[in-house]
Structures are given as C-alpha cells and as structure tokens.
Amino acid sequence: MMKVLANMPEFQSIVSMQDLDVAEVEQLIGRAEDFKAGAQLKLTEPVYVSNLFFENSTRTHTSFEMAERKLGLTVINFNPQASSMSKGETLHDTALSLDAVGVNLLVVRHPQNDYYNELLGHSDLSLGLINAGDGSGEHPSQSLLDMMTITEQFGGFTGLRVAIIGDLTHSRVARSNMEILQRLGAELFFSGPRAWYSEEFAQYGTYLPIDDLVEKTDVMMLLRVQHERHPDEQAFDTQAYFERYGLTKERASRLPEQAIIMHPGPINRNVELASELVEGKQSRFVTQMQNGVYMRMAMLESVLRGNHLGGLV
Amino acid sequence: MMKVLANMPEFQSIVSMQDLDVAEVEQLIGRAEDFKAGAQLKLTEPVYVSNLFFENSTRTHTSFEMAERKLGLTVINFNPQASSMSKGETLHDTALSLDAVGVNLLVVRHPQNDYYNELLGHSDLSLGLINAGDGSGEHPSQSLLDMMTITEQFGGFTGLRVAIIGDLTHSRVARSNMEILQRLGAELFFSGPRAWYSEEFAQYGTYLPIDDLVEKTDVMMLLRVQHERHPDEQAFDTQAYFERYGLTKERASRLPEQAIIMHPGPINRNVELASELVEGKQSRFVTQMQNGVYMRMAMLESVLRGNHLGGLV
Amino acid sequence: MMKVLANMPEFQSIVSMQDLDVAEVEQLIGRAEDFKAGAQLKLTEPVYVSNLFFENSTRTHTSFEMAERKLGLTVINFNPQASSMSKGETLHDTALSLDAVGVNLLVVRHPQNDYYNELLGHSDLSLGLINAGDGSGEHPSQSLLDMMTITEQFGGFTGLRVAIIGDLTHSRVARSNMEILQRLGAELFFSGPRAWYSEEFAQYGTYLPIDDLVEKTDVMMLLRVQHERHPDEQAFDTQAYFERYGLTKERASRLPEQAIIMHPGPINRNVELASELVEGKQSRFVTQMQNGVYMRMAMLESVLRGNHLGGLV
Numbered sequence: 001m002m003k004v005l006a007n008m009p010e011f012q013s014i015v016s017m018q019d020l021d022v023a024e025v026e027q028l029i030g031r032a033e034d035f036k037a038g039a040q041l042k043l044t045e046p047v048y049v050s051n052l053f054f055e056n057s058t059r060t061h062t063s064f065e066m067a068e069r070k071l072g073l074t075v076i077n078f079n080p081q082a083s084s085m086s087k088g089e090t091l092h093d094t095a096l097s098l099d100a101v102g103v104n105l106l107v108v109r110h111p112q113n114d115y116y117n118e119l120l121g122h123s124d125l126s127l128g129l130i131n132a133g134d135g136s137g138e139h140p141s142q143s144l145l146d147m148m149t150i151t152e153q154f155g156g157f158t159g160l161r162v163a164i165i166g167d168l169t170h171s172r173v174a175r176s177n178m179e180i181l182q183r184l185g186a187e188l189f190f191s192g193p194r195a196w197y198s199e200e201f202a203q204y205g206t207y208l209p210i211d212d213l214v215e216k217t218d219v220m221m222l223l224r225v226q227h228e229r230h231p232d233e234q235a236f237d238t239q240a241y242f243e244r245y246g247l248t249k250e251r252a253s254r255l256p257e258q259a260i261i262m263h264p265g266p267i268n269r270n271v272e273l274a275s276e277l278v279e280g281k282q283s284r285f286v287t288q289m290q291n292g293v294y295m296r297m298a299m300l301e302s303v304l305r306g307n308h309l310g311g312l313v
Numbered sequence: 314m315m316k317v318l319a320n321m322p323e324f325q326s327i328v329s330m331q332d333l334d335v336a337e338v339e340q341l342i343g344r345a346e347d348f349k350a351g352a353q354l355k356l357t358e359p360v361y362v363s364n365l366f367f368e369n370s371t372r373t374h375t376s377f378e379m380a381e382r383k384l385g386l387t388v389i390n391f392n393p394q395a396s397s398m399s400k401g402e403t404l405h406d407t408a409l410s411l412d413a414v415g416v417n418l419l420v421v422r423h424p425q426n427d428y429y430n431e432l433l434g435h436s437d438l439s440l441g442l443i444n445a446g447d448g449s450g451e452h453p454s455q456s457l458l459d460m461m462t463i464t465e466q467f468g469g470f471t472g473l474r475v476a477i478i479g480d481l482t483h484s485r486v487a488r489s490n491m492e493i494l495q496r497l498g499a500e501l502f503f504s505g506p507r508a509w510y511s512e513e514f515a516q517y518g519t520y521l522p523i524d525d526l527v528e529k530t531d532v533m534m535l536l537r538v539q540h541e542r543h544p545d546e547q548a549f550d551t552q553a554y555f556e557r558y559g560l561t562k563e564r565a566s567r568l569p570e571q572a573i574i575m576h577p578g579p580i581n582r583n584v585e586l587a588s589e590l591v592e593g594k595q596s597r598f599v600t601q602m603q604n605g606v607y608m609r610m611a612m613l614e615s616v617l618r619g620n621h622l623g624g625l626v
Numbered sequence: 627m628m629k630v631l632a633n634m635p636e637f638q639s640i641v642s643m644q645d646l647d648v649a650e651v652e653q654l655i656g657r658a659e660d661f662k663a664g665a666q667l668k669l670t671e672p673v674y675v676s677n678l679f680f681e682n683s684t685r686t687h688t689s690f691e692m693a694e695r696k697l698g699l700t701v702i703n704f705n706p707q708a709s710s711m712s713k714g715e716t717l718h719d720t721a722l723s724l725d726a727v728g729v730n731l732l733v734v735r736h737p738q739n740d741y742y743n744e745l746l747g748h749s750d751l752s753l754g755l756i757n758a759g760d761g762s763g764e765h766p767s768q769s770l771l772d773m774m775t776i777t778e779q780f781g782g783f784t785g786l787r788v789a790i791i792g793d794l795t796h797s798r799v800a801r802s803n804m805e806i807l808q809r810l811g812a813e814l815f816f817s818g819p820r821a822w823y824s825e826e827f828a829q830y831g832t833y834l835p836i837d838d839l840v841e842k843t844d845v846m847m848l849l850r851v852q853h854e855r856h857p858d859e860q861a862f863d864t865q866a867y868f869e870r871y872g873l874t875k876e877r878a879s880r881l882p883e884q885a886i887i888m889h890p891g892p893i894n895r896n897v898e899l900a901s902e903l904v905e906g907k908q909s910r911f912v913t914q915m916q917n918g919v920y921m922r923m924a925m926l927e928s929v930l931r932g933n934h935l936g937g938l939v
Contacts, residue, residue, distance in 0.1 A: 089892035100915030266402035289413030602726030
C-alpha cells in the first residue's frame with residue numbers, strides 16, 4: 001500500500017509558502033494524493049505532537065488532529081486558556097517546556113503575524129513546527145490544500161485564471177495563495193470592496209469588479225468576511241455586501257462550465273455567496289476539507305522526516 | 314468472549330426514545346448486559362467520533378468517552394468554545410466540516426430542543442448521530458441506562474409503579490422516561506411542586522404528594538432541581554423544597570423493601586434527597602453511572618452497524 | 627529492557643511528601659532513572675486516568691499526560707470549566723462519578739489546600755489519587771523531580787547546602803521541598819523578601835540575604851513570584867525585586883563552580899533571575915522538566931501497583 005516518493009521533501013518546519021519551491025509544492029500534492037488513495041505511514045517510534053490553537057478553529061484544528069491520528073502520532077492535549085500563558089509565560093518559554101517534556105512537534109495557530117520568529121532558529125528548541133495560521137500573515141496548509149484541489153480539477157496552473165475575492169486585508173489565505181499561485185504560473189485577479197485592495201496586492205494581480213470577472217474565471221476563491229476583525233462591525237451591511245461583491249446565483253450562472261468555487265470556511269451564507277450554491281456542482285468546499293486532511297498528512301510526514309522522527313527511513 | 318445478539322438493532326442515529334420500539338429497547342439492554350459481563354467488540358477499521366457538548370456535563374460526557382474508548386473508537390477532540398461556532402458558524406455547517414475531515418460519528422448535547430433536526434435528513438451529511446441531551450427535550454442514553462437499571466432490579470416493567478419527582482418542566486430525563494415507561498407497561502406517578510406538573514404529564518400519569526407515594530412505589534426517580542434554568546433562582550428555598558417535596562430519611566423509611574431510588578445526577582444533596590441516603594442500600598446512583606457506560610457501548614455499536622462503520626459484520 | 631526494582635514502593639495515593647519516607651524517595655528516584663534509561667512498563671489491562679486541573683498549568687499538566695501516555699494509560703478528557711462542577715457539584719461527587727464510569731486514577735491540581743481530604747478515606751471511592759499541587763500546600767511531583775535532579779548532580783544530600791529563595795508564602799514547592807530536604811540531610815537557607823519568611827520556615831532553616839548566600843550554596847532553588855496571588859500586585863516593583871532579591875549575572879558569577887540553579891517554572895525572566903542565565907551552564911530548568919516526566923512515570927507506576935491496576939505483577 002505504502003509508496004514513498006523518490007523526492008519526498010523534508011523540512012524542519014513549515015511556516016510560510018515562501019519556504020517551499022514549486023517542485024516541493026508539487027511533491028507535497030503528489031504525496032497528499034498518495035494518502036488520499038490509501039497510502040499509510042508506518043512509524044516505528046512514538047511521535048508526540050501538540051496542537052496550540054490560540055484562535056478559534058474547527059476545520060483546521062480537527063483536520064490536523066485527524067491527519068495526526070491517521071499517521072499514528074500521539075496527541076498531547078494543550079488548552080491555551082488553561083496553560084501557564086495565562087500567568088504571563090511567553091510562547092517561546094511554553095515551547096521550551098513542551099520540548100523538554102518530550103513533545104516532538106508543534107502545530108500552532110496564533111493571532112500575531114510571524115509569531116514563529118519567536119520559535120525558530122533558537123538553539124534551545126529542537127521541536128518541529130507547522131504554522132496553522134498566523135494573524136493576517138500566512139496559512140500554508142490551507143494554501144497547499146487549495147493547490148491540491150485546483151490540481152485535481154485542472155491538472156496544472158499555467159495560464160489558469162484565478163480570482164481572489166473579498167476580505168483581502170485580513171486574509172492570510174489570500175497572502176499565502178497569491179504568492180504561490182504567481183510562482184506556479186496562474187494569472188491573478190482580485191475583487192471585493194476596492195478599499196480592501198492595496199498596493200500589496202497590485203504586484204500580484206489586477207482589481208476587477210466581480211461582474212467583469214465571472215465569465216472569464218477558472219477558479220473563484222471567495223474569502224470569509226472576518227466580522228470579528230472589523231472594528232466598525234455595526235456599520236457592516238451584509239445584504240449590501242452580498243449584492244455588490246458576493247457570488248449571487250445570477251453571477252454564478254455566468255461562470256464557465258469548468259470553473260470551480262472555493263472558500264476556506266467557515267462560510268457566511270448569503271454574504272460571500274448564495275446559500276444554495278454551497279452544495280452546488282461547481283463548489284469545492286467539501287473537497288477542500290477532505291483534501292486538507294491528506295495534505296496535512298503530507299506536511300506532517302515531511303516535517304517528521306526533516307526532524308528524523310518516527311523512525312522513518 | 315464476544316457474543317453478537319441475533320437481533321442486534323441497527324440505527325443511523327438515535328435522537329429520541331420514540332425512535333425505539335419496545336423490542337429494540339430490550340435488545341439494547343441485553344447487549345449492554347453483554348458488555349457488562351465482559352463482551353468486547355473487535356473493530357477492523359478505524360472509526361472517528363467527536364463529542365460535541367454545548368452544555369456542561371461530567372457524567373454523560375465522560376461516560377460516552379469511556380464507552381468510545383472501550384469500543385476502540387478514536388476520539389477527535391472538539392471544544393465548542395474554541396471552535397468556529399464562536400465566529401457564528403451554524404451547527405449544521407460545523408457537522409458538515411467534521412464529516413468532511415472524516416469524523417464518522419457525532420455525540421451531541423445542546424441547549425436547544427430538537428437541535429438534531431438541523432442535522433438529520435440532509436443529503437450532504439453522512440455522519441451517525443447520538444443525542445446526548447437536547448434542552449428540555451430528550452435524553453435517550455440516560456433513559457436507556459435507567460431502563461437497564463430497573464430491569465436488573467425487577468426483571469421487567471409490567472405493573473411496576475414508578476414515581477418521577479421534581480423539576481418536571483426542565484427535565485429531558487422525565488420526558489424520555491415517561492414516554493418509554495408507559496410503552497413498557499409501567500404505571501406512572503408524578504410528584505414535586507404541583508405547578509411543575511402540566512397537561513403534558515397528565516396523559517402519562519397521576520400527580521400525588523410525595524407522602525402519598527412513598528409506601529406504594531417500586532422506583533423513585535428523583536430529578537435534579539436545575540437551578541441554572543430557573544430565572545427566579547433567588548427566591549428558591551432549598552430547605553422548604555426538601556421538606557415538602559424531597560426524599561427525607563423519614564419518607565425513605567416508608568419505602569417498600571424492594572424499592573429503589575434513582576437520580577440522573579448531579580445530586581443536590583439535601584434538596585432532592587437526604588445526603589445520607591446517597592450511599593444507602595436502596596440507592597442506585599452508582600449502578601446507574603456504571604450501567605451508563607455499557608448502555609452507551611450498546612448504543613454506539615448499534616449506530617456503528619447502522620452506518621456500516623468499523624468493519625463490523 | 628524492563629527492570630523492576632526489588633523494593634518498588636506501592637501507594638494507594640500520593641498527596642504529600644510526608645507520605646514518603648526517605649527510602650521510598652530514593653526508590654522512586656531509582657525507578658525514574660530506570661525510565662530515563664529506557665525502561666518500559668507493560669500493562670496487560672487497560673488503565674483509565676483523568677487529569678483534573680483546576681488551576682492553569684503547562685509543565686505539570688503536559689508532563690503528567692506525557693508520563694501517562696508513555697506508560698500506556700488511557701487518558702479520559704476532563705475540562706473543569708465544561709464539567710458539572712460549574713452547576714455546583716462538589717469535587718467529591720465528581721470523583722464519585724468518574725470512579726463509577728470506570729476511571730481508575732485521578733491526577734488533581736486544585737487551588738484549595740488539602741482538597742484531597744475530601745477524596746481520601748471514603749469507602750465510596752476506589753480511585754487512586756496523585757496530588758499535582760494543592761493551593762499553597764504541597765507539590766510532591768515537583769519535589770520528587772527536584773530531588774532526582776539534585777541526586778544526579780551531587781549523588782546525595784548529606785551536608786548539601788540548599789537555598790530556597792523568593793515567594794515563600796505562596797509556594798507549595800517550598801513547603802514540599804524543605805520538608806523532604808531536611809529529612810534527607812541537607813542544610814537549608816531561605817532568602818527573598820524578609821516579610822515572606824515566617825515562623826513556619828524558621829524550623830527548617832536560616833534566613834540570609836542573597837548576597838551572603840551565593841558563595842556558599844550548592845543548590846539555588848528560585849521560586850516564581852506568583853503575581854496572580856498577590857492582592858496588591860500594582861505596587862509590586864519587578865525591577866526592585868530583581869535588584870534586591872534576584873539572581874543577577876553578578877551574583878551568579880560568585881556561585882561555586884559545582885552549584886546548580888533550579889526553578890519550578892514558569893520563570894519570570896529578569897525578576898527571579900537574569901534572562902541570560904536561563905540557558906546557562908549551571909541552570910537545570912530543562913533537566914528538571916525532562917526528569918519530571920520520568921519521575922511522574924515512577925509515581926504513576928507506584929500508584930498503579932498500590933491499586934492493583936494494569937495487571938502489573
């Protein structure tokens with residue numbers, strides 16, 4: 001059953017899509033497809049992993065835990081609210097403690113951008129690290145599962161027209177995806193409220209109103225409006241947002257036949273897209289979540305190998 | 314060791330006692346007794362279960378987790394406070410995500426009556442579901458462990474005199490139990506504050522003051538006063554409640570010799586009953602909790618079979 | 627690989643260092659060193675353990691969980707905030723429930739001194755118990771891992787000069803350690819704010835200013851300033867504390883060469899000691915945390931044996 005890729009990538013940590021070159025992204029997609037086809041990993045030594053989620057999460061958290069259990073890792077529980085961080089301990093000192101008690105690998109989500117700089121490159125820490133999302137920075141596992149889902153549909157990226165639409169400012173998904181999509185050869189467009197399209201995005205792609213995009217897009221990547229990050233939430237009119245920027249049924253009807261609709265979840269129904277579209281033929285939300293487990297297995301394996309864990313050879 | 318009943322019931326979900334006919338209740342009790350006697354289940358494929366408890370619980374939550382582990386299921390952690398439901402995601406979309414990442418079975422407790430209608434009968438969900446309590450609706454696992462405990466004492470239900478006493482209005486235990494007890498052939502009585510005895514209960518049994526009941530009751534089912542659900546809590550006089558409606562030592566002394574005292578827990582000592590009675594000879598509180606694990610194993614097995622999980626044949 | 631000590635101690639519970647005589651402490655250290663050298667325990671029956679942490683913890687909580695998993699115990703999750711204790715259930719009744727559902731062993735941290743008296747010596751409870759810290763009472767697992775760490779450095783305790791420095795009033799670590807260190811034959815000194823040195827400590831050792839101690843101390847045990855327990859926190863001047871009572875680099879430079887610096891964690895850097903010293907040659911913080919897992923394995927094993935759990939012979 002098990003098939004090890006000739007060039008299985010090995011990493012000490014994965015914190016940003018910029019850590020990965022195009023070949024490595026393709027190798028990880030290949031390995032995730034192996035797992036999806038039933039490949040199994042046989043660990044000969046126990047590996048201990050802790051998932052440190054300092055932001056709320058259902059999909060990413062349970063997806064990583066599922067991936068860990070499918071690989072046979074032992075999960076050591078960690079609840080931030082019940083930890084010594086509430087007594088003022090730093091993330092670095094917390095990681096140092098977990099390392100000392102024998103945790104081999106951390107999966108961390110944290111509200112602060114680049115929090116991982118506190119953990120990497122310190123000689124006192126020997127833990128492997130996977131970034132499960134840092135503030136509005138990066139979200140590499142989401143990005144990789146998105147690339148896997150696109151590859152399943154289109155076979156590749158060259159010339160593919162991808163639109164990233166919505167709450168760009170707060171989106172680590174947008175940041176991780178635009179970076180790798182450009183390198184993979186896709187053509188990028190952005191949409192949503194114009195005010196959320198800044199200089200940062202201009203170097204990756206053009207802004208267009210959604211009505212000018214729908215007919216010529218292969219991949220519509222909708223971003224969640226992150227209500228909890230908008231200071232001025234009271235003023236936000238979800239109905240107006242839906243009408244001006246959302247994927248209504250009418251707009252969806254103008255998509256090319258082969259186009260797919262993606263969303264990292266959780267979806268605000270009738271805000272980013274019409275609720276009826278969630279279960280539609282072109283939606284890939286469920287596929288994204290399914291692929292997420294297999295991609296995270298591939299990422300975890302590459303970090304196990306990079307840290308010589310689990311007795312893998 | 315393992316003995317599979319000829320007529321082991323199979324269910325896609327168990328959410329209400331009304332899902333079960335009398336024969337199925339008896340089969341589940343039989344299977345729970347098998348587990349109590351040491352029967353083991355051998356799963357040949359991994360099964361992933363998540364326990365979603367949106368209300369506080371010690372007994373039911375740990376009892377389900379213990380049953381799951383004894384059956385060899387893999388528990389995927391889920392903490393409602395740390396989930397995306399705090400970002401506004403619905404229970405249905407949360408279940409959809411858990412389903413997509415590969416969770417096979419949900420055990421859910423939720424403050425809203427009939428919350429499960431949001432989850433059942435949707436073609437997009439393929440998860441098995443066990444209701445671990447919905448608002449003031451139903452509590453089928455408690456009801457089944459209660460029936461098991463009564464069966465152990467009396468062998469059957471025909472003509473058995475059962476009194477359900479206390480906080481009827483808020484009690485899902487009362488609702489689940491009166492429904493099935495009537496079908497099983499028991500004679501029902503209610504007691505406690507008269508104001509808590511409404512039309513709904515009249516069709517199942519007669520109201521009587523506790524002093525008129527104690528001498529002719531086989532089973533005293535005491536219900537917890539759910540302080541947290543009484544809006545006017547300040548006014549509640551626990552001493553007065555105990556004296557008028559509680560099982561005092563004096564009242565307990567008038568119970569028939571074979572009678573048993575039950576309570577779903579947690580017990581308010583010296584409110585529903587005298588503290589000294591908790592460890593008394595006629596109390597079945599510990600037996601109820603012990604039986605709960607075996608009954609939940611039986612329920613879980615029936616839902617595994619109903620969803621073709623675990624490679625059971 | 628496995629080597630069982632001839633005189634492996636057996637306990638029903640471990641709640642205080644006063645439960646242990648000197649020989650038992652030495653046996654536990656010996657057994658912990660076995661585990662550190664790779665000894666493994668082979669359970670032939672499943673053992674279920676719950677960790678009940680009513681105070682925040684990273685080190686102790688994850689260390690116990692790691693020890694449990696390395697021994698092959700099955701951890702049943704328990705979250706105090708989501709338990710029935712938030713409905714007013716007592717710790718005793720909670721333990722009774724966990725016992726009834728089949729939990730064999732509790733590891734408990736609780737803010738109330740001597741909370742364990744509520745659990746011990748009750749005929750209705752058959753659970754084993756390990757105290758993971760009670761208020762300002764005791765912290766036996768920390769104490770034992772400290773004794774193990776000192777033994778590794780010095781081989782024994784007779785005549786060893788140990789200074790316990792800092793927040794004595796609130797420190798269960800100080801209480802557990804001074805008691806056992808005296809019995810083991812060490813010479814004790816205390817330092818830190820004089821107001822925190824009370825009668826209670828005088829019977830164990832002398833108070834000295836830190837500058838009079840550094841040159842003649844073998845073991846410096848620094849205690850965390852427990853900011854969260856000081857009512858008058860605003861007035862606390864961390865800079866002044868560090869200068870008067872802390873281990874500055876200058877003071878550390880005057881320590882004897884063989885001396886070691888210990889701290890139970892979490893460390894307040896630049897309060898109890900200079901941040902640069904944390905990773906210094908004489909620091910044993912990481913060793914303490916590493917040893918903690920092995921010592922807790924030894925403690926758990928002795929309680930498994932004392933309760934005839936796991937099929938150990």
